Amino acid sequence: MRAALPPVVLAALVLAGCGGSTAAKPSVIGPIGEGGKGVWLFRPAGEPKRLVIFFHGQGGPAETTPTNHRPWIEHLVRKGAIVLYPRYETNYSRAVLGNAEAGVRQAMERLGPQKLPVLALGYSRGGALAVEYAAAAPGRHLLVPNAVQSVNPVPFGEWTHVTNLRPLRRVTTLSMLISQDDPQATQGLTMLLNRLRRIDFPPDRVQLHVARSHGSFTADHIAPLSALPAARAAYWAPTDALLAALSRSS
Numbered sequence: 001m002r003a004a005l006p007p008v009v010l011a012a013l014v015l016a017g018c019g020g021s022t023a024a025k026p027s028v029i030g031p032i033g034e035g036g037k038g039v040w041l042f043r044p045a046g047e048p049k050r051l052v053i054f055f056h057g058q059g060g061p062a063e064t065t066p067t068n069h070r071p072w073i074e075h076l077v078r079k080g081a082i083v084l085y086p087r088y089e090t091n092y093s094r095a096v097l098g099n100a101e102a103g104v105r106q107a108m109e110r111l112g113p114q115k116l117p118v119l120a121l122g123y124s125r126g127g128a129l130a131v132e133y134a135a136a137a138p139g140r141h142l143l144v145p146n147a148v149q150s151v152n153p154v155p156f157g158e159w160t161h162v163t164n165l166r167p168l169r170r171v172t173t174l175s176m177l178i179s180q181d182d183p184q185a186t187q188g189l190t191m192l193l194n195r196l197r198r199i200d201f202p203p204d205r206v207q208l209h210v211a212r213s214h215g216s217f218t219a220d221h222i223a224p225l226s227a228l229p230a231a232r233a234a235y236w237a238p239t240d241a242l243l244a245a246l247s248r249s250s
Contacts, residue, residue, distance in 0.1 A: 029041050040065075051143065119145060152221050
């Protein structure tokens with residue numbers, strides 16, 4: 001597992017506030033902002049093709065940095081994505097949606113206007129939070145996801161109240177990626193689907209995928225944190241396919 005990122009610029013070249021410029025090499029800066037309202041901003045070399053908002057899980061101070069997910073993030077950046085990593089808490093917090101929104105807003109100020117297709121990618125608690133963010137974003141002048149990839153979700157991201165999912169745009173693609181040997185994710189999926197049924201979200205906009213165990217690979221709750229080939233095939237590849245389906249006209 002990689003060491004946590006220090007709160008300083010880590011790249012040789014960071015383009016702050018230059019939305020139309022491109023970097024000569026991939027870059028990262030963060031955390032931008034204070035405490036749970038901070039965000040890490042990753043930018044690819046060359047012209048970005050897509051934008052990913054990566055919502056981490058509930059896991060203490062390490063999970064609130066990109067440490068546990070750095071290989072996946074770097075993969076997404078190599079594929080041409082800008083990646084935002086909102087630090088919606090510094091340890092445990094019941095209230096997280098507002099902090100996540102604040103982090104995204106700070107990244108937007110750095111990036112300037114964007115017309116890229118947007119994927120909200122969330123793991124565990126972040127899996128539910130990604131759906132809740134997608135519902136809240138249209139009314140709060142934030143980056144609105146064209147698609148959501150919810151990986152091993154728990155039932156709720158925000159725990160102070162039940163987030164209203166009704167504003168979720170009906171054209172949004174909701175992809176649920178569940179580990180075969182993760183009972184917690186099965187329960188989270190069931191409750192998320194019930195929340196979507198209650199708002200009459202179109203069933204044809206929901207995709208269900210199962211990451212299956214095989215050989216020495218166990219598809220459990222923490223399997224998405226791995227960068228081994230079996231984990232990349234189980235979690236990274238379906239996300240790449242979802243991203244590839246997004247276009248600038250989405």
